[in-house]
Amino acid sequence: MQLNSFTLLLVALVPAGQALAGHMGKGIPGHHIQKHHHDLATPSLLKRAPAAAATNDASFANINSTTAQCKPYYIESVSAFSKEFPPVWEIADILPNDTEAQQIWQRIQASGKIPDIAPRGLPTGSMQGNGSRYDAVADPDCWWTATKCTTPKHPGIPNDIVTCPEPHIWGISFDDGPNCTHNAFYDFLKENNQKATMFYIGSNVMDWPLQAQRGLTDGHQLSAHTWSHRYLTALTSSQIFAELYYTVKVIKYVVGVTVTSYRPPYGDIDDRVRAIANALGLDTIIWTDDTNDWQIAPQGPSPTAVIDHNYGSIIAKATSTPLDQAGILVLTHEINGETMDEWMKEYPLVKNAFKHVVPIDTCRNKTQIYQEQQYVYPNFSQYIQGNTMPQGLPKANAIKAKAAQYTITASQPSRPLTSTAAASSKGTGSQAGSKSAATASFSSSTLVLVAVAAAVIVGSSVTLAL
Ligand SMILES: *[C@@H]1O[C@H](CO)[C@@H](O)[C@H](O)[C@H]1NC(C)=O
Ligand SMILES: *[C@@H]1O[C@H](CO)[C@@H](O)[C@H](O)[C@H]1NC(C)=O
Ligand SMILES: *[C@@H]1O[C@H](CO)[C@@H](O)[C@H](O)[C@H]1NC(C)=O
Ligand SMILES: *[C@@H]1O[C@H](CO)[C@@H](O)[C@H](O)[C@H]1NC(C)=O
Ligand SMILES: *[C@@H]1O[C@H](CO)[C@@H](O)[C@H](O)[C@H]1NC(C)=O
Ligand SMILES: *[C@@H]1O[C@H](CO)[C@@H](O)[C@H](O)[C@H]1NC(C)=O
Ligand SMILES: [Zn+2]
Numbered sequence: 140m141q142l143n144s145f146t147l148l149l150v151a152l153v154p155a156g157q158a159l160a161g162h163m164g165k166g167i168p169g170h171h172i173q174k175h176h177h178d179l180a181t182p183s184l185l186k187r188a189p190a191a192a193a194t195n196d197a198s199f200a201n202i203n204s205t206t207a208q209c210k211p212y213y214i215e216s217v218s219a220f221s222k223e224f225p226p227v228w229e230i231a232d233i234l235p236n237d238t239e240a241q242q243i244w245q246r247i248q249a250s251g252k253i254p255d256i257a258p259r260g261l262p263t264g265s266m267q268g269n270g271s272r273y274d275a276v277a278d279p280d281c282w283w284t285a286t287k288c289t290t291p292k293h294p295g296i297p298n299d300i301v302t303c304p305e306p307h308i309w310g311i312s313f314d315d316g317p318n319c320t321h322n323a324f325y326d327f328l329k330e331n332n333q334k335a336t337m338f339y340i341g342s343n344v345m346d347w348p349l350q351a352q353r354g355l356t357d358g359h360q361l362s363a364h365t366w367s368h369r370y371l372t373a374l375t376s377s378q379i380f381a382e383l384y385y386t387v388k389v390i391k392y393v394v395g396v397t398v399t400s401y402r403p404p405y406g407d408i409d410d411r412v413r414a415i416a417n418a419l420g421l422d423t424i425i426w427t428d429d430t431n432d433w434q435i436a437p438q439g440p441s442p443t444a445v446i447d448h449n450y451g452s453i454i455a456k457a458t459s460t461p462l463d464q465a466g467i468l469v470l471t472h473e474i475n476g477e478t479m480d481e482w483m484k485e486y487p488l489v490k491n492a493f494k495h496v497v498p499i500d501t502c503r504n505k506t507q508i509y510q511e512q513q514y515v516y517p518n519f520s521q522y523i524q525g526n527t528m529p530q531g532l533p534k535a536n537a538i539k540a541k542a543a544q545y546t547i548t549a550s551q552p553s554r555p556l557t558s559t560a561a562a563s564s565k566g567t568g569s570q571a572g573s574k575s576a577a578t579a580s581f582s583s584s585t586l587v588l589v590a591v592a593a594a595v596i597v598g599s600s601v602t603l604a605l
Contacts, residue, residue, distance in 0.1 A: 196352035197535040200322060205476060208350075209319035217348050220392055224385050227342035230262060230374065231366040231381035244380050247418040254293045256280050256411040258373050265370040265407050280409040282372065289425055293410040299423045300400070301468065303502035305519055307457065307494035308466025310502055312336040312426070313482075314364055314402060315433075316473035317343050317350035324479035325357055331486070334527050336424075336498040337473065338364035338402045341386030348393040355394045356535040358528045360498045360508055360516065362424065363387055363401035370407040379415050387419065395533070397510035397546070400424050400500075420510070424499060426470040428453045432478045443481065450485045457492035466493075466502060495523050510546070 202208050225231040233240045247253065260270025265284055273285050281288040289299035303310025316339050328335060337359045344351040354361055363386040365371065371379050383401060391397050400422040403412060413423050430449045434441040453469060472478040489496060497519070500508045504518045513531040 195535075196349045196356055199349040200325070200353050200535065203322060205320040205323075208322055212349070214348060217345070217393065221345060224341075224345065224389060225366060225381065227345050228367050230369055230378055231341075231385050232375075232378050233381050233384075240381070240384055243384070244377060247380065247415065248376075250418065252295055252418060253376060253414045254280070254410050256409055258375055260370065260373045262369040262373045265373040265405075270373070280411070281413075282409040283403075283425065284370075284372065284405065284407045291410045291413055293414065296410055296413045296417055297422070299408070299413070299425045300499065300503075301425050302427055302465035303468045303497060303499055304465045305495070305497065305502045306466060308502060309457075309489050309493040309496045310336075310427075310466055310468035310499055311471075311496050312338060312402070312424075312468065312499060313471055313473040314338040314404075315340055315343070315368070317347050317354060318473050318475060318479070319347050319350060320476055321350055321353075321473055321479060324473065324483065325353055327483050327486075328359075329357055332525060332527050333486075333496060334358050334360065334498050334501070334522075336360045336362055336500070338362050338424075339386075339390060340364045340368050341366035341382075341389045342368075344386075344389045344393050351390070351393050353535070355396060356532055358532065360500050361390060361394065361396060361398050362499075363390065363398050363421065365401070365404055368404045370405055371403050371412045372407050372409050376411065376415060379412055380419070383416055383419055383421060387421070395511070396514065399508060399510060402426075425468075427467045428456070429470045432481055433472045433474050435475075435477045435481055438475050438477060443477075446481055447485075450481070450488070454485075454488055454492045466497070468499065497522060 199208075223234070223237070225234065233244055259265050259273065259282075260267045264270070273280075273282060275282075275285040278286045278288055279292060281290065281292045283289065283299075289301050291298065311333070313335055316337050334357075337354045339351060339354065339361060341363070351361075363383060365382040366386050366389075367382065369382070371382065374382065386401070387398055399420055401416060402424045406425055408416075408423060408425075416423055430446065430453065431441070432446050432449070433439055435446045436442050453467065456467060471482055486496075500506075500516060501519055501522045506516045506518050507514065508516055514529055515531055516529040517526050
């Protein structure tokens with residue numbers, strides 16, 4: 140499904156692009172656009188000159204032409220460390236020479252915590268093929284796609300996070316970013332002092348590193364959304380591990396933070412996926428309400444009016460259903476210009492209907508949302524008073540991401556186990572296993588993105604604590 144003639148063309152095109160662009164611009168070679176729910180390369184990208192659009196996320200953020208935002212650019216240090224990652228948009232697996240990843244994966248397997256559940260269906264649809272033979276009545280594996288189950292059946296796995304657990308809340312989250320053309324949308328969020336949980340796809344982070352950095356410097360809450368956006372339950376266990384592991388790692392390398400949660404594409408999880416994620420220190424986040432905005436025309440099949448209606452039904456819940464127990468958590472997308480425009484159009488209605496519009500970890504009073512302790516996000520009460528900006532962030536005009544140390548905690552529950560759905564949906568706010576016997580560290584080339592009198596400095600000797 141992934142490999143088509145465009146892929147090959149794009150790969151072939153890259154060396155020329157690099158030569159043209161010098162050391163400015165685009166994240167990595169081999170750029171391949173994969174559409175979310177259908178799979179098409181974008182021919183027009185081939186024709187665009189890979190000129191430098193910007194050299195850091197502050198200068199990038201000032202580009203308002205969508206065409207210029209999506210112009211491929213090239214950053215040498217990102218290109219250099221791309222060798223430590225699977226090819227973008229292909230199903231990840233542990234690289235044959237990645238002994239660190241192999242050791243962590245062996246340790247996770249040896250823990251005996253991964254249930255023996257076979258892959259099902261296809262990476263393009265886990266309910267296809269033998270996936271259709273699942274016993275959805277007994278639901279032995281708590282397979283969300285079949286039953287919407289969020290309370291694991293196997294022992295030792297935390298419940299999924301489903302709600303934004305504060306009354307009368309619209310829990311705000313955007314999947315599939317960073318999209319190249321997100322500046323107007325991120326500007327809009329900024330002007331409204333609105334933060335959101337951003338579920339970034341690893342391949343998009345590699346393709347569009349400056350856009351990913353803006354997500355952090357704007358104060359959003361970053362979370363993982365797998366490497367290649369496939370149905371996870373269809374994959375082998377080492378592929379599931381790699382889809383999560385390399386996404387967390389690329390976010391660390393590009394942005395400088397180690398995320399502690401993820402959302403599965405299509406919600407496709409079972410206890411095997413959950414257990415692997417948990418061993419990587421990742422909370423599983425689902426949603427209560429789906430706008431289906433990714434279907435919006437012209438890139439999707441549904442006229443705007445249909446998506447308006449979907450939003451309307453969710454907004455109506457503010458008055459029609461008791462939301463005093465737990466706020467809803469809504470699935471919306473950063474996947475393309477139309478889904479972002481749709482959000483900006485609906486936002487006044489959402490704001491008007493709900494008491495607050497709050498990112499997920501803020502609903503949980505979780506203020507340290509990354510393994511790096513220096514980033515401190517506002518808690519719920521601070522946030523609703525308008526203090527939405529986290530502390531400890533790098534400055535947008537001089538962001539330097541140094542990925543010398545990527546340390547994950549393995550075989551340690553990301554949060555204390557809870558036995559009831561209520562406890563799970565409330566969350567605990569406890570910090571993801573920050574201490575563990577099983578840790579591993581990584582080194583990489585230093586990524587330094589500084590605009591200094593039009594010069595781009597790339598050097599491993601320059602470090603800055605973020
Ligand atoms: C683009 O943004 C700049 C400010 O960053 C502004 O001066 C300019 O008018 C904008 N151009 C368009 C076409 O909106
Ligand atoms: C792994 O192999 C690739 C080539 O297949 C190479 O570019 C890369 O540097 C190797 N990585 C390590 C950590 O040795
Ligand atoms: C489904 O088919 C795949 C591929 O043939 C196989 O690996 C897997 O074990 C099967 N899963 C089930 C649940 O039968
Ligand atoms: C990003 O948005 C543009 C504009 O809508 C769209 O053409 C492109 O396909 C999107 N990119 C990805 C990777 O989804
Ligand atoms: C978050 O803290 C507020 C007090 O600021 C409290 O009312 C609320 O119950 C807490 N929420 C959770 C999920 O812990
Ligand atoms: C939220 O932060 C404020 C200011 O630091 C603090 O006084 C309050 O106790 C915190 N609330 C919770 C629930 O942690
Ligand atoms: Zn997605």
